[in-house]
Amino acid sequence: MKWWGLILGALVVASAGLLNGGPAGAQTGQTDQAAQTGTPTPPAAAPAPLKAAGGGAVKSIDQQVQDVLKTCAGCHGVGAANTTPTRPDIAGQKAEYIRRQLWAFKGQAAQSRKNSVMQHTLSNVPENLFAPLARKIAQLSCVGEPAKGPLAAAKKPPLKEPLPRPQAAGTCAVCHGANGIGVQQQVPNLAGQKRAYLRRQLLLIREAAWGALPREGEAWRKHPILAERIARFKISDIDALAGYYASLDCRGDILK
Ligand code: HEC
Ligand code: HEC
Numbered sequence: 001m002k003w004w005g006l007i008l009g010a011l012v013v014a015s016a017g018l019l020n021g022g023p024a025g026a027q028t029g030q031t032d033q034a035a036q037t038g039t040p041t042p043p044a045a046a047p048a049p050l051k052a053a054g055g056g057a058v059k060s061i062d063q064q065v066q067d068v069l070k071t072c073a074g075c076h077g078v079g080a081a082n083t084t085p086t087r088p089d090i091a092g093q094k095a096e097y098i099r100r101q102l103w104a105f106k107g108q109a110a111q112s113r114k115n116s117v118m119q120h121t122l123s124n125v126p127e128n129l130f131a132p133l134a135r136k137i138a139q140l141s142c143v144g145e146p147a148k149g150p151l152a153a154a155k156k157p158p159l160k161e162p163l164p165r166p167q168a169a170g171t172c173a174v175c176h177g178a179n180g181i182g183v184q185q186q187v188p189n190l191a192g193q194k195r196a197y198l199r200r201q202l203l204l205i206r207e208a209a210w211g212a213l214p215r216e217g218e219a220w221r222k223h224p225i226l227a228e229r230i231a232r233f234k235i236s237d238i239d240a241l242a243g244y245y246a247s248l249d250c251r252g253d254i255l256k
Contacts, residue, residue, distance in 0.1 A: 092142030192250025
């Protein structure tokens with residue numbers, strides 16, 4: 001009975017061909033170019049044009065991202081690092097890491113992080129903007145200048161003198177890189193991050209590793225990968241780690 005299958009298959013292929021390049025497409029007037037170039041017609045569910053119900057133009061995702069970014073800049077100074085010790089610098093951070101943090105703050109991801117300031121801020125940010133917003137922030141230069149272009153190199157601030165690597169940081173490099181730049185998209189760059197911010201995050205992670213549970217209105221952060229190791233760290237280890245990573249250049253360049 002194999003021939004049945006063959007015939008059926010041939011019919012399916014033939015009709016699919018008709019739908020794609022044939023009469024169905026011609027009706028929409030979209031296949032003229034496709035017929036010449038062999039480009040397949042867009043799927044039926046092509047994105048709707050950005051028009052509001054009343055006919056007025058709706059802001060593009062990119063414009064919405066730009067608008068939201070202004071509110072972020074108020075605290076994070078994206079594009080030019082902020083000066084508040086407990087507010088992290090986010091310009092140039094890994095896109096996937098940022099996206100995951102936004103979900104975590106908003107309480108959508110498995111509970112891994114709580115911060116009332118960020119939760120409040122994100123209550124006005126639609127979730128479909130998280131990914132494009134994260135990508136945009138990741139493209140910004142961590143030293144506050146255009147990441148690309150002929151002027152970028154000329155305006156580069158000089159490299160900072162890094163502190164010697166503390167013993168406690170020995171195992172971190174597998175994921176966070178020998179220069180403090182995350183080796184994967186979901187692993188954050190630590191290089192050049194705020195010292196006070198890093199110290200606080202590490203202390204929160206240690207609290208959770210010791211069994212602390214989230215409490216209403218309090219900051220909380222869990223980091224299972226680090227839990228076992230960090231539970232044994234002393235405050236002096238944590239101070240050394242925070243100081244060391246803050247002293248590295250956020251661009252990942254290491255002074256020889
Ligand atoms: C009112 C001040 C404020 C505003 C506005 C704000 N943030 Fe934050 N943000 C913070 C603080 C404080 C933290 C540190 C939270 C913590 O300790 O867990 C933070 C943390 C973050 C982090 C985590 C960084 C890391 O290294 O883990 C990301 C990502 C972030 N903010 C993105 C944004 C984005 C995107 C916006 C704009 C939609 C924004 N923030 C607006 C104050 C702010
Ligand atoms: C197996 C990989 C891995 C190792 C090893 C590792 N980390 Fe991480 N680290 C991660 C990932 C992934 C995240 C992001 C977690 C999240 O999404 O919340 C992270 C997050 C962090 C953060 C939060 C950064 C921020 O901006 O808030 C700090 C601080 C940190 N790690 C420090 C360390 C230190 C110090 C060590 C070594 C003692 C270490 N990590 C070892 C994978 C690792």
